[in-house]
Amino acid sequence: MALLPILCYPDPRLHTVAKPVQNVDARVRALAQDMLETMYDANGIGLAATQVDAHERLIVIDVSEERNQPLVLINPEVIWASPQKKLNEEGCLSVPGIYDGVERAESVKVRALDAEGASREIAAEGVLAVCIQHEMDHLLGKVFVEYLSPLKRNRIKTKMIKARRDAERV
Ligand code: K1U
Numbered sequence: 001m002a003l004l005p006i007l008c009y010p011d012p013r014l015h016t017v018a019k020p021v022q023n024v025d026a027r028v029r030a031l032a033q034d035m036l037e038t039m040y041d042a043n044g045i046g047l048a049a050t051q052v053d054a055h056e057r058l059i060v061i062d063v064s065e066e067r068n069q070p071l072v073l074i075n076p077e078v079i080w081a082s083p084q085k086k087l088n089e090e091g092c093l094s095v096p097g098i099y100d101g102v103e104r105a106e107s108v109k110v111r112a113l114d115a116e117g118a119s120r121e122i123a124a125e126g127v128l129a130v131c132i133q134h135e136m137d138h139l140l141g142k143v144f145v146e147y148l149s150p151l152k153r154n155r156i157k158t159k160m161i162k163a164r165r166d167a168e169r170v
């Protein structure tokens with residue numbers, strides 16, 4: 001198992017559109033395990049392959065308090081989204097230290113392959129629904145700050161570039 005480097009906004013690679021996984025094989029399972037280890041190490045509740053510069057439709061999630069209910073979703077598709085929307089506070093491991101409100105469907109149903117290649121359907125609400133939608137956006141090359149106003153987004157971009165420069169100076 002290995003910790004993977006997480007791309008930081010505004011890295012252009014975060015805007016890559018991920019390709020479907022063709023075979024759920026040992027390589028894909030190893031990537032999913034490394035992503036889970038990376039997500040737990042960073043205290044995140046989700047991680048998309050895009051964020052570790054692997055442009056395949058694979059996400060990992062664990063929203064449990066005990067951090068012992070990992071979910072691996074391969075080639076996820078939203079098959080139903082509630083018309084009711086909710087504004088939630090979001091964060092992102094690729095935009096450290098930034099939290100802001102994003103409106104998303106309150107609940108969703110998702111079909112995906114699991115780590116064994118079996119098709120599963122998940123009905124999600126609350127933080128799980130928010131996290132699934134956030135991670136699926138990553139697979140489309142979209143970062144949550146793109147829902148914010150251009151003014152806020154530009155401020156965040158400038159802050160991230162400055163933080164990166166300061167970190168490189170040390
Ligand atoms: O995609 C990511 O970078 C992971 C991200 C997932 C996420 C968190 C919150 C709302 C939507 C999606 C994180 O895990 S950010 C860090 C975190 O653990 C967190 C931040 C705010 C609220 C809850 C958790």
Ligand code: ZN
Pocket residue numbers: 091092093094134138144
């Ligand atoms: Zn994110």
